[in-house]
Amino acid sequence: MNGPAERASATASAARGSRSEQARRALAARIMDGTLAPGTPLRIGVLSHELGMSATPVREALNLLTGEKLVDYLPMRGFVVTMPPDDDQVRWMGEARLLLEPELAALAAARATASQREDLAATLERTRSAGVGARFSEYEGYLQHSSAFHAEIAGAARNPYLAAALEAIPVHTLRFRRFGDAGVDDAEVSLAEHREVLEAVQRGDEDAARAAMSAHVRGVTARSLGSAGSP
The missing domain is CATH 1.20.120.530 (GntR ligand-binding domain-like)
Incomplete structure (x- = not known):
């Protein structure tokens, strides 16, 4: 049976996952609606402040959106909004x-x-x-x-x-x-x-x-x- 430390860790992981999904949905909405235009830089610190959450779930959300091809990660530039498909x-x-x-x-x-x-x-x-x-x-x-x-x-x-x-x-x-x-x-x-x-x-x-x-x-x-x- 898991002890208090393991349960606390699992709870924290679930909460972080929930915040990551909240961040993913919020950012996806901005991209899909055009509020964040193609090519817009996505700064983790700025987004964390805007979304009212720490950097970790925002970074995880950006990685998820990269997998969905809504965000690109560019060397020396970081995360940016992708172009719509031609x-x-x-x-x-x-x-x-x-x-x-x-x-x-x-x-x-x-x-x-x-x-x-x-x-x-x-x-x-x-x-x-x-x-x-x-x-x-x-x-x-x-x-x-x-x-x-x-x-x-x-x-x-x-x-x-x-x-x-x-x-x-x-x-x-x-x-x-x-x-x-x-x-x-x-x-x-x-x-x-x-x-x-x-x-x-x-x-x-x-x-x-x-x-x-x-x-x-x-x-x-x-x-x-x-x-x-x-x-």
């Missing part, structure tokens, strides 16, 4: 997704457990119920649930190498940076595409799941290239 990057991400996600969906149709199919349906419902306003705080839930749907498909495929390859493409967050002041403008059609994927997985129809996910990725890529917020 059209070439969107096309490259679409090509990579087309190599991965249709096959993940087909594998999920073949391998998903009953529990995983239920979880996918619940995630789709949460996505449908989430808001899609113009500000990050208004569409954050939609973004999280939509991303989770794809991650759960990958998990249900039960191939950790393919899942890891997909996880390395932060397409959802980057795509949302290209929307204009109106915010998310393709929620209805994207949800319908997710529904097609879900129904194919639930039926165990590998070919239909592959085709539905391929259509979704192609559609998302085309809509991202046509977004009002494109550079």
